[in-house]
Each structure stands twice: as structure tokens, then as C-alpha cells.
Amino acid sequence: MSALKEYKGSRYIAEKQVLVIDVGHAYTKFGFVSEAAPRGIVRSEIKCPNTDTIRNIFSYKDQNDLYELLVEFLHNIFFKRIMISAKDIKVVNVESPLVTTEFRNILTKVLFRHFEVGAIMFLPTHLVTTCTLACQTILVLDVGYEEASVIPIYEGVPILKAWQALPLGAKAVHKTIMKAMQEILTEEECTEKLIEDIKVRTCFVTTMERSAKLLTDNPPTPPPNVKYFTKRSLEIPGTVRESAFEKLWERDLDNLSIPTMILDSIIKCPIDARKPLAENILLIGGTVMTTGFITRLKSELEHIVNSEPYSEKLTLRKFKFHTAPSKPNYTAWLGGAIFGIAADLPSRCLSKEAYLETNHVPDWVCLIDNRKDDGENIEY
């Protein structure tokens, strides 16, 4: 009996490949459902057909512009990268719940109207990463390119009330490096691509003790300089390497930084949920892969929780971190690839027919779809 079941299950999967796509601000991850790693990770940019310049898909001016950029971008993914006919396939779209409605609607429109895909399943990034751990209670910190966001998940339910987001991501780091390298790099060399390369290959997150001393009169000996080669050879100062990520830990005008985001989010959660959440933290997003990030986050958290005002509000002192069976930059994608198995079920997807009839994408912020009285419609 069970053998028959399994046979049936595998047959369903074998019928048509289900595409899982996670469109990020800097990189787009794509692959197929029930595979352990994405087929590819590419920059979210495309050569604009009108101007012949490379443009990021989020650099759109208006809806029509975005539509054309997405058509080009997805066409490239479908036929150059993943190589699959887009018509009538199922797509799992892993997206942040904080993505703009405009982008979401246009992406759906492009997939249905231009590529005529059969159905789309929308999965929220933070929630779906729980699938990669087989845990139900996790506090997810996603540090991507544009922003860092926290959404706690308790027993499989996202506590949306406690969400936190700050524009602290790779973009902020790049800005810091760009500023620090101003004198070394010429203006035309100072491209985001080069800065990113410098960041990935040479920079790291320093420890909290050293960071505290960085701005004092007696700074610690900086790490060695690195010889770097572009068209010419240049040297990247050790101070730049060490202080590149400091932006993420400095308190801004509202006294907020990445560690306070986590603590603020925990404070907003019900009191019973706080301890389990603090002991189940998962870091995702490309920026958290930097050497030293997790060590720093832990020591910062332990330091801040013992100081005012958090020491009064929170009694917890322990923080534990999970390791997902993936590299952090595609953990959300992997969650989609695992949970996307349920894309077989029509009730979990938005079908082409339903979309063409109503021209409406269900969204959690929209009261048409998210009513208190009928639980069926709540997507997540």
C-alpha cells in the first residue's frame, strides 16, 4: 500500500517540472521543486532592450518599464538558464511579505499574461524557510541587498505584528566601502560590481571588542592590506576591510541596528513565545555569509540584552542559532523547493484561469483576501 502511494507521489512530480524562483534585489535564485540546490543564481539585472544598458530590474521608472524589464529578465531565465517552455508550467514564487504590491502584481501579470504559466504558488520568504529545518518556531532574520527584515514564526504562524525591517543590507555596506575607497578608486572604477567584489573577497565583520576600539584614539592594529587587481593594481587598506560592515551594528538616529531589530521583534511577541524564539534564530540572505557575521551578531545580542532598556523588558539571556541545510543565500529558495511540492494541490495555487477572470493577485494586506471570518482564504 505504502509502496503504491510513493509510486503515485513520484509520478505526480515526474509529470511536469515546477519552477521555484526567488527574485531578490541583487540576485535571483531559480531551480526546480524537490531539488537540493538551485540550478543557478544570477544577478537580477538585464540588458534593457530600449537603451542597451544593463539595468537592475528594481530600477524601474513605471509599470510599463518594469513589465518590459521583467519580460526580458524572465525570458532569459526560462530559455537561456533553466531551459523550459514557460507555457502551462507551475511556478513557485518565493517572495518577501514586504515586497511592494506594484512589483508583485506586475511580476504575476508578466508570468500569466506574457509567459502563460499555468499556476503560481506564492510563498512568503520567512515562513517557508521553516521547512528547511523541520521546526515550527523560528525567528528569521533575512539580510539581503536592500534591507534586513525580521519576522518571528511561532508554531508555524508568522507573528506579523512583530515584523521589523531596516535598510541595512549589502547596499548599505557597499555605500560604506565606496565612501572609504573614494580616494583610492577613480570615479569610473567605482562601480557597484567592483565594490561588491572587494567586499566579498576581502572584507569581514570584526569582533565587538575591536569594533569598540576602532573609533577611539588607540585603535587596534588593522588587519593587513590586500593587493587587489583591476586594470591596475591597488591596495585595499585593512581599515576598510575591517570597518566595511560596521554600518550594520551602529545605532541609527532611532537607536536601531540589526541586533535591536531582533530584540524589538521578540519584545513585540507574546511572553510565552519569547524564549523559544530567542533560542531558535535562523539567519538567511547573502550578507549573513560574511565571515564573522554570526559571531558578531551573537555577542552584540548578548551585550545589548544586558543593557538598558532591554535588560528590564527581557529576561532571556541565551541566544541559539540554527544552521539550515544550505548556504544562507539560497535558504529561502530551498524552503520554496521543499514546500513547493504542495504546488500539486490546486487550492494552494493561483491558477491562470482564476487570474484572468479577476485580474487580481491575492495578498495578505488586501482585505478582500484576508478576512477574519474565513480562514480558507488566508494564504499563509
Next chain:
Amino acid sequence: MAYLRQPEYVQYSCSCGSLKSISKIYFCRHCLSIRCGFCVCHEVDSYYCPNCLENLPTSEVRLKKNKCSNCFDCPCCLQTLSIRLGQSFSVSSQSKSEEESKPTTKKVYYLSCSLCRWSSRDAGIPDQTVATGSWKEQENPYSNRVNALINYYKILASFEKQQKERKKFHIKRSFLQFEKFGITSAMARKRSGRPPLTQAQNQTVTTPTPSVAEENVDESLSDLFTKSIDITRTTTIDQRLQHPELQADTIDKLRPQKKQFIIKRSQRCRTCEHNVSKPDYCSTSTKFKIQLAAYYHLPEVRIVTYEPLQFGKSSELLLKLSNPTQHQMQITFLSLETPVITTTKVQGVVEEINKERIQMGCDSPNLLPSAIRQTAVIEEVKPIIVVPNGEILLPNSSFTLPPKDEAAEYDELNVPQNFQDDPKVVVWRNSNKSVIRLHVLPDVTKSSGDMPETVIVGFVMQFSYINTIATLEHKTPQKLDLRVKLYLTLDNSSKIARTASMLK
């Protein structure tokens, strides 16, 4: 053919609203309308390796994850690796005991990149005794765990599916359910001393062991502040992302990647579902089975030359038109505002043809009848973004282009045909081509003061087209008048303009 790639001076308006040069558009002979890469449905036709040109059926390609089993990419510079032959001296275990035997030489193979000099020996991959097939790909270190999770969710998904089906079943016979599970029946069972009817237990799902959070994050940072980094030994982000499973951070951890297949695509008209382009299945062939490029069906317009453009003064513009079809073509120029419709002349009376009707009539036996076919998803027509900033003075009379004659190009004793041409319009004529003279008037109102760099003018060209596709309604070739909107970009600073003034 260099002009195919030059800036698009002459743009045809596609039925979807995009503007493209004639080399980039298709002409669907079944709906008689222009299609382009944006508004056709692309389909994957066949897969092949770009290096060894091996092509495999789709099912096998899926099994191999779109990767060629013989060809490899360099992990360093992403070029194709070549397989090199080397020699190795080996002493077999048997010969060790017999002391007199000499070490034997053996043929071994290793991979090497001819561009960046990376080789599998540098990376510490053992040499292989067989040239192809024995190179191992690195395993994903997490694959076991992920597979366990995937199996678990597969079972959950099938449970949910069963539940959905069971629900449907109950709704149909709700009265029976009431009897069986209702309060009264439960009470009756209790009274009679029988155990209550429990719902059939679901098979127990073995949940995979949940991940355990660690308090200690072991990252060794001690040497980070003292050790110097050799930038040439650390990988770039592109090299890392080439292999998402491992994302090696140093060069020596890089492993060769199997080469990805690439595809041949066929294009299908979304309205009538006929192919407008279908490549030959064979990967070595560059031919097409079906190729309805507009280049073979629409009159081609090229700018020959024009006078420098000036305000308030009309400048001469010479256009060369050629007829690529086997039929004589009647060409008329109309103003830009004319609607782009298809007309036919029935006994001298002009009749408009509804495009929908043409499609209905052309059900070919190869396609499903239109009643069964899915309704086509039509995208909204894009607004044309080009704003003409000049006027073009068009002749009222129409003129004829003779059919293309392949032989005539080699025939020097070309007999000039007798056409009653207006010498003011037609300047030159040769076989299926002719040059015509038009006048351009840059628009003063739309540009403020200065003479704009480029003047864009547009017009509608009406041309006669013989529809040779036999349909149920029309067994004989049907003569139609088609219209296409064209935009010409006249660059005032370009060389063509200057040569025109010299010609004067």
C-alpha cells in the same frame, strides 16, 4: 548584411505595439499580421551541448539536469575545458613482488583550461584512465538531509490531497454521514456498549528530526586580523555562484562544472497557434523547417539618402523598396493616422476583413479545432512610444513592384519593364526594387527652437499581398491589401544626409 545590425533607422510596428527592424519580425501567414519576439510564444524544441553538439531527448536531458556528461566548464574562467592526455608511471602490486619488472607507463587523462591555465591536477583531482564519463561531480553536502525533508513534505502533500478528495466524497452523501457520525448514532453506540467509531487513523508520518539550534557559533576569527589574503587565491562571487551548492571561497576548492545544454527554440503565433519559426531538430543544422520571417513577405524599406533637414523647408528623402515575394505588389502610402486594417477588393468594392475571421477559416488539420483550443491569452497592446517630430509628404498615386526573380539578378540583359510611373515619385527601378522620392518637413511646433538631432517621421504603407494558403473558404489564392505602420529615424548629423547634399 551589415545593415541588419546597424541602428534601427526603419522600424516596422508589430501588431503588439513594439517597433522593430524588418530583420527582427515575423509575418504570420495565417493571421496575416506581423509578430515579433515579444508577442509570440516561445517553446523549447531540442536540447544540445554547445561544445560537442550532442543532442538528447527531453526526458534524458531532465535526468541529467540539463548538463552534458562529457564536456566541462572551467570553474575559474567559465570557458570550456579540454581533456588532455598525460602519462603516469605506475608500479602495480603484482610487479612489486617480482623485483625485475619495470614500472609501466599508463595513459591518463586530465582536464585543462587553455584560457586561464587551470587544470584538474592543480585542484588535486586524480587523473582518470578513461577520457570521458568517469569525472565525478561534487556531491551536495546537504543532500541527505534535504531529501529527508522533501520526502516528508511529499507525504504531507499527498495526505492533504487525500483529505481534499475525502471531503468531496462526504459532501455528496451528507445524509449518510449524519447517520454514521451524528450525535444520535454516537449515543446509540455508547448505550449498546460498543466502542465509539473513531475516524480512520492517518498513517503516522515520521517527521524528520528537527534541526537543533546551537549556542556556540564556531567561527575561527583569530587569524583574520593578522593573516594576509592573497587576492588571486580567493574566488570571485561569479565563480562562487557558478556552483551554488558549495560556493567555494578559495581557488583550490573549485571543481569543474558539467557544461549546460542550450536549446533550439520554436516560435508560435499566440493567436492562431501556428509556428512562425521552427528550427531543424538536428543540432548541427542551422536550417529551419518553418521560417516565416517578415523579410520574405513584407516589402523592405531602406533609406537611401536625404537632404539635410531644415525648419520650414521640405527636404528630399529617397527610399528604396524591394519586393521579396513571388507576386506583383501594389504599394500605396497613407498618412500615419490611417487605421491598420486588412482589406480586399471584391469586384471593385473595398471590403474590410476581420482578422478573427481569417483565423477561423484557416483551421489546418495539424491543429486542434479552434473550439477546443484554449482561449489565447492576449497581452495588452503596448502604446507606441515614438513621437514623430516631422511630417512626410506622401504621393497620392500608388506604384507597382514586380515580383522577385532570382534569375534576373544574374541576367545582365535585363529588359526594363514598362511601368506607367510618375517620374516625380519613382526615381529608379531595377527588377523587384525601386527607389522613390518623398519629402520631409520637420515639425516646428513639437520641438522647441533648436533643430532636433533626429527627425522621426511615420507613415502607413499599404501593399497588396497574395494569400496562398488554401482555406475552406478560399480555395484559390486571395488578393489582400495589408497595411503596416513604419517609422523612419532621420539622423540629421549622419553621413547619409551630408552625401545627399553633395549629390545635389
